[in-house]
Amino acid sequence: MKSIEIDRTKLLKDQPGTGHNRWHPDVEPLIDIAPGEELVLEMRDGFGGYVEPGMTSEELMAHADFNSVHAMTGPVWVQGAEPGDLLEVEYLDITTETIGFTAIATGMGFLRDLFTEPYLVHWNIDEGWATSPQIPGVRVPGAPFTGLAGVAPSHAQVRAWTARERDAVARGFSARLPSAAGAVPFKGPAAEEGLRTMPPRENGGNMDMKQMTQGNRLLLPVFVDGALFSAGDGHFAQGDGEVCVSAVETGSTAVVRFRLHKGEATRRNIRVPQVQHDTYGVGTPHAGPERFTATMGLPIRDDGTNDAENLNLAARNALIAMIDVLQERGFTRNQAYVISSVAVDLRVSAVVDLPNVLVSAVLNEAIFG
Secondary structure (H helix, E strand, O other): OOOOOOOOOHHHHHOOOHHHEOOOOOOOEEEEEOOOOOOEEEEEEOOOOOOOOOOHHHHHHHHHOOOOOEEEEEEEEEOOOOOOOOEEEEEEEEEEEEEEEEEEOOOOOOOOOOOOOOOOEEEEEEOOEEEEEOOOEEEEEEEEEEEEOOOOOOHHHHHHHHHHHHHHOOOOOOOOOOOOOOOOOOOOOOHHHOOOOOOOOOEEOOOOOOOEEOOOOEEEOOOOOEEEEEEEEEOOOOOOOOOOOEEEEEEEOOHHHEEEEOOOHHHHHOOOOOOEEOOOOOOOOOOOOOEEEEEEEEEEEOOEOOOOOOOHHHHHHHHHHHHHHHHHHHOHHHHHHHHHHHEEEEEEEEEOOOOOOOEEEEEHHHHHH
16 A cells, blocks of 8 residues: 655654645645555644644744645645546545644634634543543544645636635735745745645635545545645544634544546536535434534624624624633633534524524533533
8 A cells, every 4th residue: 555654743844745735736746546546644733743742822823834834745646637537535544643732823713803812722632532631521522534635726726716815805805825935845836826725725625524534535626637636634523613723633644545537527517526425424413412502693793783694693603602601611711712613513504584594503512521
């Protein structure tokens, strides 16, 4: 079985032959794989190895290079892959390291205007659970997956997607635009023009979909010869939404198998990733956890304005209400935000009962034993 091995004691910039942190078709592949072959991918955590055991939140913000996230392992050249094909990536196995972390990073996260100070939680991972002395009384069940997986965009897509993200910034939205600062490769078009890895796009990327666990089949439209598949950002556990910007982050190892469906992306007009899995949920029954508490969010602003059909506002209100619930149970505000990021699922419950759409924040009570 082929593999891409890394030294997790080294940052990607000190071991550049093991991966990259920009999306660009000029990034050279590290290995080639025939359809049907299996491949072992060793991956760094989503912060690229900057977080060390015992590190404080202040040290994280002082020393971490956020221009360097995420450190992806790859690219993988899939033999015979051409634009218009559909690449199937089957996850045969996913394992993680025995330590992890969750960080509230200044200026990032869904509630970044409310949580303006850094906060870092260290997790111990053992026998399928994550626990932390910093959040006593909580144990988070494991469901490992890679938060990031995708294929290379074409040169034309790099230009088009950069233009639309520049336009988004000009309209007041948040986006990290191309920059060679912290880039791997260090120079050339991939560094200067390469797309940052923070958002998901049509090529996949940082999807953070917690259902992409062992057994899932990720379907990706191919945009360049060889597909150039890469993955990273290992998560031991995550709530739907990953609201504080990080899950239980950890290094991971995945065994994947590739299949190639010739011309199927074009024939079926598949332009964005799809995920298939034989079961719904992550280690829970179809309906979700047996014991749960849910808060509801409506698109109503603090001043009473009805911002009809605004799902983002409804999600925000549901999350704030859940943080209030957790604080009532004795957790600090920061602890409650971290718990929400690793163990609370944001779900769209209703979109048709206008003017008020409804988003639920669902807390799995099993985390409290």
